[in-house]
Structure formats: structure tokens, C-alpha cells
Amino acid sequence: MTDDPTPGTRCRACGGAAGTVVLDLGEQPPWDRMPARDAPLPDPAAPLRMWLCAGCGLAQLQTDAAVAEELHGVEPLAMTEQSDRSVGRLARAGLVRPGGRVAEFGSPHGGSWLPRLTGRGMVALDADAVSAAGRADLVVDFYGLLHEPDQADALARRVALLAPGGTLALQLLSLGTVLRDDQWFDLRHGHYGYWSLPALDAALRRHGLGVHRAWWYPLSGGTVLVTARAGAEPDAGTRRLVDEERALAVTEPSGFARLQAAADDTHLLLDWLVAERAAGRTVAAYGAASRAVPLVCRAGLDASLLAAVGDASPAKQGHRMPGSDVPVVSPDELAGLHPDRVLLFLPELLDEVRAALPQVEASGGRWVVLGPGPRAVEPVSALSGC
Known part of the structure; x- marks a missing residue:
């Protein structure tokens, strides 16, 4: 772990300038720029570092690199099954109901929850064209947030689409998983924000929401489904997940000591x-x-x-x-x-x-x-x- 080697770094969530490089993978090519088999080497590369904000605790990609349009993959059965579980969980929580309005921020990795949600009677809204008179009861983010260079703006746009009393649902790979299982390879160009539950809750509260419920699933070592709403009151299971991540020191440089090794x-x-x-x-x-x-x-x-x-x-x-x-x-x-x-x-x-x-x-x-x-x-x- 080192002090910031790039003066001028600003947190993508809170704008703070104080932070620490907690993982340095050296020069790496963008993962989404998959060259033709006969394309000559070397490929373009850029520094790949994870920077931890001292102010808000967000672990993030330190610098931007030019990325290309991703070559879409085939959604694995494991991901499809997890999407079914997540939508089912939202339904059991009373968030999926006929006539309810839903907007989705999807991932360039492919896949979508909208067919599952509209299949249960919800009405899909275009996330880029939601009017004040037709905001969504449910805004879902299917691995979309980490692809946003400006994390503060990304959260603000998602919150702005919510109708009064609405719920934001996010599925993400938690930073707690990355640290617990030493998944250093989850750092890559084009993935800008690595949220822990404590940092996410603090950021959401700056936007008038808070973590309401969180459920853990084994996909990719540990995926979490989070719901956020105004006046959030986490239940015992959610508090336990947050406390487990706090115990991993997910917002402190000391928690990243094993990652570089x-x-x-x-x-x-x-x-x-x-x-x-x-x-x-x-x-x-x-x-x-x-x-x-x-x-x-x-x-x-x-x-x-x-x-x-x-x-x-x-x-x-x-x-x-x-x-x-x-x-x-x-x-x-x-x-x-x-x-x-x-x-x-x-x-x-x-x-x-x-x-x-x-x-x-x-x-x-x-x-x-x-x-x-x-x-x-x-x-x-x-x-x-x-």
C-alpha cells in the first residue's frame, strides 16, 4: 500500500482528495478490447490501481483508461439462475407487483431483469426518459453501477428516478468478498467503483436513502442484492452482513494488506x-x-x-x-x-x-x-x- 502516486486524484463518490493506493497491478490492457487473433502484440496498456478514499471509504479505479465497446458474452446458467433468485427475492419483499413501474440500469456484460419483472406484471420505463409524472416504484441496477466513472452522479441519477416511497435495488459483487477471498483479479479497467456495504450505505444516505435490506448469494464468491429506500431500517440479517464487512476493515487500508500479496x-x-x-x-x-x-x-x-x-x-x-x-x-x-x-x-x-x-x-x-x-x-x- 502506498500514498497516492498521482496527485490530483479525486474520489468518484465524495470528491475527496485524500486516499491510498491499496492494490497496484502495474500496466494492464483493457479487458474489453479483445484483439483479433492475428493482431500484433503488444496491446495498449495503462496503469491499473485500486485507490481507497480516506473520506468515504469507496475503493475505486484510480485512473481512467480508454475502453472499447465490450464483446458481449453468453449469459451463463449460473447468472441466469441468480437473476431468477434475485427477482424472486424482490417479489417476496413485496417490491414486484402488477402495475408497478420499473426502470433498469443494466450492465454491458449482458442480461436483464426486465423480462422477468414485466412477466410478473410490472410496467417497464425507459431509464433515460422517465418524466417527473411517471417515476419508477422500483429502480433496479444489474451490475451497472461499477461501470460508471462518476459514481456520485450515477447514484444521483438512480435516486432521481424513484417515485416517493420507491425502492432502489442493486446487485453487485461486494468489496467484502474481494477482501475475504483475495479476489484481486476483480480489479480491471472500466470497472470504476468497488462498494462495500458500509460505504454504500453512507453514500446512499447522502442521496436521501439508506441500505434497507441486503441478501448474500454465493455467485462469484459472494454477490449481494441490496435494496435502499428513504427512512431505511435494516433488519437483523442486513445488520449482520454490514457488521461482517466492517470486521474485514473494508473502508480502511489495513483491510487490504493481503490483496497485493x-x-x-x-x-x-x-x-x-x-x-x-x-x-x-x-x-x-x-x-x-x-x-x-x-x-x-x-x-x-x-x-x-x-x-x-x-x-x-x-x-x-x-x-x-x-x-x-x-x-x-x-x-x-x-x-x-x-x-x-x-x-x-x-x-x-x-x-x-x-x-x-x-x-x-x-x-x-x-x-x-x-x-x-x-x-x-x-x-x-x-x-x-x-
Whole structure:
């Protein structure tokens, strides 16, 4: 952790100038600029640092980098199921009702809750064209907030769309998860705000709201669904989640002490891949997702160590991983390589991808997850006792 090396940094939420760099990943290419497979290296890169505001406790991307329009991915089954759970939770809380008006701030990652909400009788409003006479009873943010460079303005725009007594619902990866599980790779260009529940509650109160309810789900290590409203009175479960994050020191530099060390441990992945190559084994990976880019670049991986990255998105196939010559291929092409090991960059997809690609294990291959070093998963045959 270091003092701010870039004079003039201002907090994206409160405008404060005092803060600390709590994670430095060096020069990294934008994850969304996925070059064509034959595009020459090197790729453009920019400093990638997480800065913690001393005033309001928001962890944030310190500097902006030019980002391109994202190549849309295929929404995984795990994400689809989580969206179903989240909308169901909102319905049980009485926030989804026929005739109710809803506006959504979506994510460039794809996916939307609007079909689920209108399917339950709600009326969708255009978030960019809501009039004072037709504000929303429910404003939902589906991983949209972190993509906003100006976090204060983003929150203000969401609050401004609420009708009196309305509710703001946000789904996000909590900073508490990032710190608890050393998920340093969740820092990337184009993702500007990393909210903890304590910092989010304080920011919402500056806009006249507060955290009313929070529910934790295991997706991506720990996703939270938060509802906010005026006069919020958190229940016992919500207070417990907030207290758990406070105990992790999510708004203090001391809480980030392990994060840089975890980022510096990518040599464990590199050493493993070198050993696999020396043993004559072919290693591929699955999931050309945004969080995979810092892993590949920080470890300095290339196609001599990692044969390919499989991904179900046709828009990504035929490209390569940013900052590397590792190609992105279709799932069928991945299976056709007959890899001995397949490193899964998105561990929550394990059940989904091994069901979709049974030929990996059928031909003697093993799925591998990181935690923090590579760990081979027991094959289905061993788990079933066959």
C-alpha cells in the first residue's frame, strides 16, 4: 500500500482528495478490447490501481483508461439462475407487483431483469426518459453501477428516478468478498467503483436513502442484492452482513494488506504451467471473462503454456486474450485439443461446463480451479464411485 502516486486524484463518490493506493497491478490492457487473433502484440496498456478514499471509504479505479465497446458474452446458467433468485427475492419483499413501474440500469456484460419483472406484471420505463409524472416504484441496477466513472452522479441519477416511497435495488459483487477471498483479479479497467456495504450505505444516505435490506448469494464468491429506500431500517440479517464487512476493515487500508500479496502470487500459476509443459501435458482454459485478463497478464502467460481459452460467446471466438497470444476458441474447438488440464477461470461454472463438455474428462482430462494455486478437481467418475 502506498500514498497516492498521482496527485490530483479525486474520489468518484465524495470528491475527496485524500486516499491510498491499496492494490497496484502495474500496466494492464483493457479487458474489453479483445484483439483479433492475428493482431500484433503488444496491446495498449495503462496503469491499473485500486485507490481507497480516506473520506468515504469507496475503493475505486484510480485512473481512467480508454475502453472499447465490450464483446458481449453468453449469459451463463449460473447468472441466469441468480437473476431468477434475485427477482424472486424482490417479489417476496413485496417490491414486484402488477402495475408497478420499473426502470433498469443494466450492465454491458449482458442480461436483464426486465423480462422477468414485466412477466410478473410490472410496467417497464425507459431509464433515460422517465418524466417527473411517471417515476419508477422500483429502480433496479444489474451490475451497472461499477461501470460508471462518476459514481456520485450515477447514484444521483438512480435516486432521481424513484417515485416517493420507491425502492432502489442493486446487485453487485461486494468489496467484502474481494477482501475475504483475495479476489484481486476483480480489479480491471472500466470497472470504476468497488462498494462495500458500509460505504454504500453512507453514500446512499447522502442521496436521501439508506441500505434497507441486503441478501448474500454465493455467485462469484459472494454477490449481494441490496435494496435502499428513504427512512431505511435494516433488519437483523442486513445488520449482520454490514457488521461482517466492517470486521474485514473494508473502508480502511489495513483491510487490504493481503490483496497485493495475493496478486503477487501469480507465480504459483506460472510455475504450475511450466511444470505441466515439462511433463508433456497440454493445458487449456475456459472462460474468456473480464476477470481472466488480469490473471493471464499478471502471470505473463502465452500460448506456449496455455494452448487456448474456450468461451461460448461467438463474438469472442477468433480473438485472443488481451496482452497475450493465447487464442479464444469455441467449446468444441477446446474439446478437440484433448487437453490434459482445463483451467477454469470462472469456478462457479464448474457444474455447467463439465456437463456441457463431458469429453474433457471422458478423454482423461481434469478441470482445474485456483485457490490460490491450481487445484485439480476430482473427475465425475471418482465422485460417483464408478
